[in-house]
Amino acid sequence: MTPTQSALQAVQAAGLYDVERIRADFPILGLKVNGKPLVFLDNAASSQMPRPVIERLEHYQLAEHANIHRGVHYLSETATAAYEGARRKVQRFLNAREEREIIYTRGTTDGINLVMHGYGRAFLGEGDEIIVSQLEHHSNIVPWQMLCEEKGAKLRVIPCNDAGELLQDEYRKLFNARTKFVAITHVSNALGTINPVKEMIAVARGHGVPVLVDGAQAVPHMKVDVQDLDCDFYAFSAHKMCGPTGIGILYGKAKQLEAMKPYQGGGDMILSVTFEKTTYNTIPHKFEAGTPPIAAGIGLGATIDYLESVGMDRIAAHEHDLIEYATAAFRSLEGVRIVGTARDKAAVLSFVVKGVHPHDVGTILNEDAVAVRTGHHCAQPVMQRFGIPATARASFYLYNTFAEVDALVAGIRRVQKIFS
Numbered sequence: 123m124t125p126t127q128s129a130l131q132a133v134q135a136a137g138l139y140d141v142e143r144i145r146a147d148f149p150i151l152g153l154k155v156n157g158k159p160l161v162f163l164d165n166a167a168s169s170q171m172p173r174p175v176i177e178r179l180e181h182y183q184l185a186e187h188a189n190i191h192r193g194v195h196y197l198s199e200t201a202t203a204a205y206e207g208a209r210r211k212v213q214r215f216l217n218a219r220e221e222r223e224i225i226y227t228r229g230t231t232d233g234i235n236l237v238m239h240g241y242g243r244a245f246l247g248e249g250d251e252i253i254v255s256q257l258e259h260h261s262n263i264v265p266w267q268m269l270c271e272e273k274g275a276k277l278r279v280i281p282c283n284d285a286g287e288l289l290q291d292e293y294r295k296l297f298n299a300r301t302k303f304v305a306i307t308h309v310s311n312a313l314g315t316i317n318p319v320k321e322m323i324a325v326a327r328g329h330g331v332p333v334l335v336d337g338a339q340a341v342p343h344m345k346v347d348v349q350d351l352d353c354d355f356y357a358f359s360a361h362k363m364c365g366p367t368g369i370g371i372l373y374g375k376a377k378q379l380e381a382m383k384p385y386q387g388g389g390d391m392i393l394s395v396t397f398e399k400t401t402y403n404t405i406p407h408k409f410e411a412g413t414p415p416i417a418a419g420i421g422l423g424a425t426i427d428y429l430e431s432v433g434m435d436r437i438a439a440h441e442h443d444l445i446e447y448a449t450a451a452f453r454s455l456e457g458v459r460i461v462g463t464a465r466d467k468a469a470v471l472s473f474v475v476k477g478v479h480p481h482d483v484g485t486i487l488n489e490d491a492v493a494v495r496t497g498h499h500c501a502q503p504v505m506q507r508f509g510i511p512a513t514a515r516a517s518f519y520l521y522n523t524f525a526e527v528d529a530l531v532a533g534i535r536r537v538q539k540i541f542s
């Protein structure tokens with residue numbers, strides 16, 4: 123059995139963006155919820171999986187499964203080749219200089235924690251400062267706070283304006299002789315702001331300070347080139363880019379990774395072990411202790427194949443059209459406020475409906491089979507900045523349609539009617 127070809131091949135050949143052909147690759151989008159067609163607008167939390175990725179996972183389980191790196195038998199060698207092949211795909215996808223700069227993790231959170239432990243605990247000390255932004259997801263705040271607590275270091279925060287854009291002058295002012303690390307998000311999950319990370323990295327570079335970029339909301343939606351960005355670390359998760367859960371990537375510059383301490387100890391991350399001394403493996407394996415989610419890693423490779431078959435630029439263009447359309451529609455809704463109006467914005471629409479709690483908005487939309495996220499989006503400091511406890515958030519992806527935006531808008535009108 124081999125995975126079937128994607129329906130996208132024809133679209134690709136024709137050079138068109140045929141959203142219906144894309145949707146045909148995602149079986150789950152055919153679901154009915156409450157008797158109505160599913161409108162899935164919670165992609166920033168987790169996106170759906172296309173058939174070629176599902177089939178690649180199935181093929182692995184049916185014909186390739188064995189533990190990797192350790193066996194000389196057919197299945198182990200086949201699984202190892204597929205898993206390491208996926209690592210090379212990630213390297214190419216991110217334009218990393220070397221394959222060994224690609225570390226498999228459990229996801230963005232795990233990648234950031236790896237850097238906090240491996241770099242932060244080794245190289246930061248009392249009185250040192252770490253710059254983060256007001257737009258961070260909790261996973262790019264809490265690990266650094268834990269480090270600050272342990273080391274007596276200090277967190278400095280880049281503020282944002284009312285549109286949700288980081289204040290670049292304030293950012294520049296935060297640097298001083300004690301600044302030792304910068305950790306910033308590429309795209310805000312709560313507001314959709316696309317931060318000018320390339321310029322921000324250049325500023326940090328000017329002060330000799332390394333930068334970690336949280337790319338959880340960027341890699342699924344736009345071309346990311348880590349050499350062009352010149353970041354030291356870049357973390358993302360497969361499940362937000364049509365891939366499996368439980369797997370993600372940490373890119374790190376080889377010289378940084380080599381200098382770092384391992385995150386976890388165990389099998390695969392060693393060259394030799396005696397009771398007197400352990401010699402660690404070379405990168406990336408030094409950071410990959412124990413048996414990984416092998417199928418998920420291979421699935422990530424298939425996910426990259428899929429996204430590339432559609433084209434990252436074309437996905438970005440489609441999402442741009444969707445967010446423009448949705449924003450215009452929302453502006454015509456009285457009593458609805460968009461939270462996050464940055465000039466450079468991804469396809470994320472956070473909003474509040476006057477007089478209605480976001481959870482009620484989400485619950486009523488669900489009756490119409492419209493799935494949005496409600497709450498603080500693991501970004502409570504963002505909510506605090508805007509003086510609100512929560513928002514409802516619609517987040518779009520390659521398979522969403524203008525008709526689905528219309529369904530969302532109709533759902534909000536119904537919410538307003540119920541609460542009027």
Ligand SMILES: Cc1ncc(COP(=O)(O)O)c(C=O)c1O
Nearest residue numbers: 229230231259261311336338359
């Ligand atoms: C910007 C951002 N960073 C980090 C994360 C955490 O990702 P994960 O839960 O896959 O580790 C998310 C998830 O929503 C996110 O949106």
